[in-house]
Amino acid sequence: MTDQPAIQVEDLHKRFGTVEVLKGVSLTARPGDVVAVIGGSGSGKSTMLRCINLLETPSAGRISIKGEAYEMRSVRGEMEPANRKQVQRIRAHLGMVFQSFNLWPHRTVLGNVTEVPIHVLGVKRAEAEARAIAVLERVGLGDKRDAWPAQLSGGQQQRCAIARVLAVEPTAMLFDEPTSALDPELVNEVLSVIRDLASEKRTMILVTHEMAFARDVATHVIFLRDGRIEEEGPPEQIFGAPRSPHLQQFIRSVA
Amino acid sequence: MLDGIDFSLLALDSPGWGGALLEGFLVSIQLAAGGYLLGLAIGICGAVAKLYGGRVTRDLAEIYTIVIRAVPELVLMLLFYYVGTDLANRAMQAMGYSGFDIDGLTAGILVIGLVQGGYATEVIRGAIRAVPHGQIEAAQAFGMAPLKVLRRVTLPAATPHAIPGMANLWMIATKDTALLAVIGFSELTLVTRQAASATRAYFLFFLAAGALYLLLTLVSNLGLRLFEKRARRGLAEVR
Ligand SMILES: Nc1ncnc2c1ncn2[C@@H]1O[C@H](COP(=O)(O)OP(=O)(O)OP(=O)(O)O)[C@@H](O)[C@H]1O
Ligand SMILES: [Mg+2]
Numbered sequence: 001m002t003d004q005p006a007i008q009v010e011d012l013h014k015r016f017g018t019v020e021v022l023k024g025v026s027l028t029a030r031p032g033d034v035v036a037v038i039g040g041s042g043s044g045k046s047t048m049l050r051c052i053n054l055l056e057t058p059s060a061g062r063i064s065i066k067g068e069a070y071e072m073r074s075v076r077g078e079m080e081p082a083n084r085k086q087v088q089r090i091r092a093h094l095g096m097v098f099q100s101f102n103l104w105p106h107r108t109v110l111g112n113v114t115e116v117p118i119h120v121l122g123v124k125r126a127e128a129e130a131r132a133i134a135v136l137e138r139v140g141l142g143d144k145r146d147a148w149p150a151q152l153s154g155g156q157q158q159r160c161a162i163a164r165v166l167a168v169e170p171t172a173m174l175f176d177e178p179t180s181a182l183d184p185e186l187v188n189e190v191l192s193v194i195r196d197l198a199s200e201k202r203t204m205i206l207v208t209h210e211m212a213f214a215r216d217v218a219t220h221v222i223f224l225r226d227g228r229i230e231e232e233g234p235p236e237q238i239f240g241a242p243r244s245p246h247l248q249q250f251i252r253s254v255a
Numbered sequence: 256m257l258d259g260i261d262f263s264l265l266a267l268d269s270p271g272w273g274g275a276l277l278e279g280f281l282v283s284i285q286l287a288a289g290g291y292l293l294g295l296a297i298g299i300c301g302a303v304a305k306l307y308g309g310r311v312t313r314d315l316a317e318i319y320t321i322v323i324r325a326v327p328e329l330v331l332m333l334l335f336y337y338v339g340t341d342l343a344n345r346a347m348q349a350m351g352y353s354g355f356d357i358d359g360l361t362a363g364i365l366v367i368g369l370v371q372g373g374y375a376t377e378v379i380r381g382a383i384r385a386v387p388h389g390q391i392e393a394a395q396a397f398g399m400a401p402l403k404v405l406r407r408v409t410l411p412a413a414t415p416h417a418i419p420g421m422a423n424l425w426m427i428a429t430k431d432t433a434l435l436a437v438i439g440f441s442e443l444t445l446v447t448r449q450a451a452s453a454t455r456a457y458f459l460f461f462l463a464a465g466a467l468y469l470l471l472t473l474v475s476n477l478g479l480r481l482f483e484k485r486a487r488r489g490l491a492e493v494r
Contacts, residue, residue, distance in 0.1 A: 150489055
């Protein structure tokens with residue numbers, strides 16, 4: 001049981017209307033893995049990530065979290081989740097960090113971090129707050145707990161979003177280009193928090209355009225192109241000795 | 256100009272009409288507040304139906320708002336009042352309750368609430384659509400159940416956007432109560448008319464009624480401003 005994958009995606013397909021955006025993607029993240037997903041714009045990185053917590057409904061394929069597969073059913077030829085409660089239960093421990101932070105503006109920093117533990121997981125307020133304060137310290141926001149999101153810089157907002165995920169003690173963390181919306185001088189403060197988490201052997205899937213960072217923290221790199229995994233492997237191989245011409249070109253273009 | 260006005264007519268006790276006026280005012284406030292809250296509840300349901308409902312619920316909500324906004328309020332009120340109470344009474348009789356009569360205040364609140372609900376639906380729908388979708392998606396991504404997302408994220412985040420429109424509706428609700436005078440509700444306007452014609456002191460009583468409506472508006476404005484400030488916490492400072 002212990003080496004059961006945290007996340008397993010098997011032959012994932014996703015269509016939007018008639019356009020197939022994912023054409024059979026498989027990946028496995030074991031506990032402690034940091035899977036970096038790279039690829040050009042429109043290659044399907046976000047869609048793949050969003051299928052993992054069912055923000056997008058797969059058209060075909062199988063996704064399991066800690067060995068538990070989402071129960072799906074087919075209605076008029078379209079897949080849909082068969083068990084909403086199961087989806088909610090699994091989602092509660094798959095923390096997602098969005099490109100645009102998506103903090104809740106009507107709650108303070110502390111309120112954002114305690115929201116899910118208290119109102120989804122049923123943790124007692126005092127306990128949730130104590131834990132929230134601890135994770136806020138971790139991301140360097142210990143002194144901002146009573147601030148409103150709108151009073152924070154982009155980097156601080158994203159660190160708050162990461163704290164919000166840490167507070168649910170996630171099975172795995174899903175990052176969708178967490179630094180793409182940030183001013184260049186704010187990127188590093190967020191990357192260094194993610195780097196810390198990676199070094200703690202937290203399981204994560206990280207969609208990113210930061211190649212140097214991916215090379216540095218990833219245990220496994222996936223290069224998506226046009227809805228397929230064109231090449232994958234350890235970071236030294238993907239960045240040091242890419243085989244596919246498209247990957248070679250992609251790495252040159254972003255370097 | 257105020258010469259010859261007999262202010263003693265406003266005395267609280269008979270033969271003064273002050274007490275009756277205040278009672279009418281109280282009825283007006285109850286009608287307005289009840290109707291407004293009902294309208295708010297209908298508005299939330301209507302907005303949710305329009306935004307997230309299936310085809311049938313969406314169409315029903317659409318028809319409701321179109322009718323409410325197209326037909327003059329007085330006509331709607333007469334319609335709801337007479338047709339509504341008639342239907343309610345017949346339904347009660349059919350179920351074996353005889354001699355049942357829906358009480359006036361409840362009927363008035365229902366009538367105002369149904370009209371308010373049509374406008375509130377549009378105000379709240381617009382406010383919900385102004386909430387960035389990512390905020391709602393974040394709640395869903397954390398496994399929050401749909402109703403909880405609505406209660407804890409969507410509606411609170413929409414509130415600042417809804418306040419100007421809903422404040423307007425409150426003002427309209429207070430004044431719509433006057434239309435109920437036509438149906439015979441002893442609210443402020445009707446009592447004022449009775450007092451005025453009984454004493455011939457038209458100027459005095461309509462002035463007094465106007466002052467009471469104004470007072471209500473001023474006090475509500477104050478309350479609304481406090482509420483708005485609270486709802487906009489977190490938005491106000493930066494930007
Ligand atoms: N809801 C949607 N409806 C229709 N098409 C969509 C939808 N979401 C994504 N797509 C399409 O699917 C393809 C993959 O999109 P996706 O967002 O997954 O790409 P990406 O690799 O994350 O790109 P980027 O680096 O720009 O974020 C794109 O062509 C996009 O236009
Ligand atoms: Mg993307």
